[in-house]
């Protein structure tokens with residue numbers, strides 16, 4: 001019997017497993033998952049649980065007679081259902097569970113990101129099971145991750161997990177949605193996530209779930225690029241977890257990349273959303289690729305409205321190709337005035353010595369490097 005090679009894993013459980021019908025939370029599918037987590041604990045393997053299902057659980061308390069549930073009603077369902085979801089998990093464990101709610105707003109702010117990371121690490125050190133969900137009650141469109149597959153991948157990088165298990169209501173990734181094409185075939189392993197792999201993914205038919213297969217592949221892309229093996233497995237089948245405990249693959253394994261990105265570069269690439277664009281000259285593009293920081297002189301144009309500290313994409317002027325992404329030390333407004341100029345001329349015109357590096361090398365990631 002093979003033993004699992006991972007030491008720390010994130011287990012993501014979808015709404016369809018937490019609340020499979022309209023009657024609130026259910027233990028039907030959770031018992032096998034809880035036993036898996038308990039067994040991992042006993043073996044000294046650490047687990048962070050990312051659990052959906054607060055909105056699905058809340059349907060019991062806030063009924064709504066249409067398949068198209070308005071956002072405000074969904075948020076209210078999530079707020080009331082979060083309690084039920086936590087209580088439903090806690091009853092399985094004789095070790096403590098911690099509720100950790102976050103939004104994308106928290107993850108894209110580096111200080112808050114580091115703070116969440118420290119909290120999760122401390123919980124794990126004290127053998128507490130962190131149960132993470134998006135803070136749906138307050139998340140607006142601009143600040144939410146939007147789906148727990150991507151959230152689970154972000155959490156997996158936060159805690160430096162070596163495995164991510166996405167537990168859904170299907171056996172893995174198929175070459176088409178099996179609910180639409182019953183003869184679709186399961187793909188046991190994916191070495192590289194390409195556009196062709198994304199093209200296989202359909203949406204969800206569950207009115208309270210989010211994303212379907214596409215967000216699971218996005219999650220796998222994020223996690224594997226950080227060196228994390230990612231599995232999509234069927235959480236409805238007890239044997240799934242027996243196989244995982246034996247180190248077998250019961251679903252689809254997306255293999256981790258051998259040369260993973262550093263934590264900060266990964267955060268920059270996969271967590272930060274670009275707020276604007278900086279267009280640079282050919283010579284500057286070449287210098288950036290070789291590791292130079294971005295300075296004012298190479299900037300040809302500035303597009304969008306961004307603030308100091310925001311992430312921006314850097315484009316090559318002639319080909320319009322996106323070559324890098326970085327954290328900008330200037331706002332778009334400031335950059336429009338100083339672009340293309342030497343530091344001495346900026347000092348002369350504006351009476352201050354500018355920060356010479358618009359984007360420091362450490363805050364810059366070349367997109368071709370992926």
Ligand SMILES: Nc1ncnc2c1ncn2[C@@H]1O[C@H](COP(=O)(O)OP(=O)(O)O)[C@@H](O)[C@H]1O
Nearest residue numbers: 014015168174176177200201202204209212213
């Ligand atoms: N290529 C595919 N392979 C497998 N499932 C797919 C595919 N395309 C779409 N799906 C759908 O994705 C669903 C799982 O996503 P979702 O309903 O969001 O689950 P969860 O609540 O677990 O996140 C499956 O039930 C299936 O109908």
Ligand SMILES: N[C@@H](CCC(=O)OP(=O)(O)O)C(=O)O
Nearest residue numbers: 015052053054055147148210
């Ligand atoms: N945060 C939401 C779940 C969002 C989500 O991604 O749901 P799912 O597709 O079932 O994993 C909730 O708790 O209802």
